[in-house]
Amino acid sequence: MIKTGKTGTPGKLYVVATPIGNLEDITNRALEILASVDLIAAEDTRHSRTLLQNYGINTEMISLHEHNEASRIGKILGLLQQGSSVALISDAGTPLISDPGFRLVLAAHKAGIKPVPVPGPSAISTMLSVAGQPVEKFCFEGFLSSKPAGRRKQLHALSSEARTLVFYESSHRIHDSLQDMRKIFGSSRCCTVGRELTKRFESLYRGTLAEVLLEMEQDMNSRRGEFVIVIAGAEDSPDESVERGRLIMDVLLTELSVSQAASLAARISGSRKKTLYEYGLSKNLK
Numbered sequence: 001m002i003k004t005g006k007t008g009t010p011g012k013l014y015v016v017a018t019p020i021g022n023l024e025d026i027t028n029r030a031l032e033i034l035a036s037v038d039l040i041a042a043e044d045t046r047h048s049r050t051l052l053q054n055y056g057i058n059t060e061m062i063s064l065h066e067h068n069e070a071s072r073i074g075k076i077l078g079l080l081q082q083g084s085s086v087a088l089i090s091d092a093g094t095p096l097i098s099d100p101g102f103r104l105v106l107a108a109h110k111a112g113i114k115p116v117p118v119p120g121p122s123a124i125s126t127m128l129s130v131a132g133q134p135v136e137k138f139c140f141e142g143f144l145s146s147k148p149a150g151r152r153k154q155l156h157a158l159s160s161e162a163r164t165l166v167f168y169e170s171s172h173r174i175h176d177s178l179q180d181m182r183k184i185f186g187s188s189r190c191c192t193v194g195r196e197l198t199k200r201f202e203s204l205y206r207g208t209l210a211e212v213l214l215e216m217e218q219d220m221n222s223r224r225g226e227f228v229i230v231i232a233g234a235e236d237s238p239d240e241s242v243e244r245g246r247l248i249m250d251v252l253l254t255e256l257s258v259s260q261a262a263s264l265a266a267r268i269s270g271s272r273k274k275t276l277y278e279y280g281l282s283k284n285l286k
Contacts, residue, residue: 011038011085013076013108015101017094017120021198023054025121031055033118038084041076043091043100064088066100073107080113087118094122098142098168123197124166127228131192132206134233138164144177151177155184162270165231174227175216181231182209190232196225245271249280 014033019025034040035057041064042048048061064072076086090099105115128135139161144151158165169177174193181191187210195203201221205212209231216222245265252261258280266273 009083010113011080011083013080013105013113013115014085014087014118015095015105015115016087016089016118017122018048018051018089018092019198020092020121020123020126021196021202023051025198026051026055027118027120030118030120031057034059034087034089036085037087039076039079040087040089041072041104042089043095047091048089059087064100064104069100069103073104076104077107077111077113080108081111088115092121092123094120097122097124097140121198123168123194123226123228126197127192127194127230128164128166130194130204131230133164133190133192133230135164137162137233138166139233140166143168143170144173146173148176148180152180152184155180159184160234162233162235164233165229167229167231169227169229171223171225171227174223174229175213177229178209178213178216181229182213185209185231185234192230194228194230195222197228199225201225241269241271242275245269245276246279249276249283253280253283 014037016030016033018030034052035055037059040048040052040059040061042061043063043065045061045063052059062072062076064076080086088095088101088104090101093099095101096105108115124140128138139158141154141158144154144167167177178191178193181189188208190207191209191212192204192206193212193216195201195205203219203221205215205222207215245268248265248268249261252265256264258277262273262277262280265271265276
């Protein structure tokens with residue numbers, strides 16, 4: 001039976017990150033909260049029971065997944081409003097990141113209950129830390145469409161994206177998705193694929209898209225497990241970068257000095273500051 005708190009005092013909704021593979025990758029704070037809350041809302045109670053039993057946690061659970069989230073919100077909000085504390089967890093990693101929970105968190109905000117983050121593992125940050133790709137700016141796209149036409153349309157829309165791209169992919173679509181990426185992004189685009197991160201059979205594949213595909217085709221295990229794909233962003237040709245920088249300079253020079261305009265335009269366009277400064281001086285001489 002679910003315990004309830006003091007009437008009139010709302011409980012807390014904790015959004016708790018759990019391991020993406022290795023059960024030891026969980027914080028002490030997360031374990032304390034999972035053991036102390038009145039209820040755990042889990043994406044798959046059977047899956048999460050393995051984690052909880054490993055740490056001797058017997059808190060009552062309720063399922064909350066994409067098919068029943070809408071119908072569960074009323075019950076969970078009611079418990080929170082009665083003073084019960086609830087922890088939201090997914091099967092692996094941080095809830096809401098390509099996982100259920102958004103509608104519950106949004107409903108909590110609307111009800112005046114501020115969710116409490118309990119940070120920890122995430123497949124995105126885990127993969128980016130070992131991908132060997134620029135991570136100052138990146139674009140997370142989650143899972144691509146399961147339909148080939150939809151997937152290719154999404155990839156075409158991303159073909160000129162300059163930020164590093166991050167995708168999740170399933171075992172039965174990984175090779176098809178990489179083949180489409182090679183065709184649309186080009187064989188020479190840098191790529192890193194992580195398989196079964198933090199688990200016993202963790203694998204990393206890195207190289208050009210052509211090289212990664214070849215390596216994975218030769219690996220019998222490359223169609224098994226869960227995957228994170230990191231693709232380098234598109235690079236502007238020097239001519240495109242300079243032309244964009246000059247257009248920006250034309251606007252900025254109406255308000256800024258040549259030096260200030262060149263510095264700002266270089267940051268925006270990716271072109272060399274010296275090149276844009278010389279362009280600005282030539283404009284002032286006209």
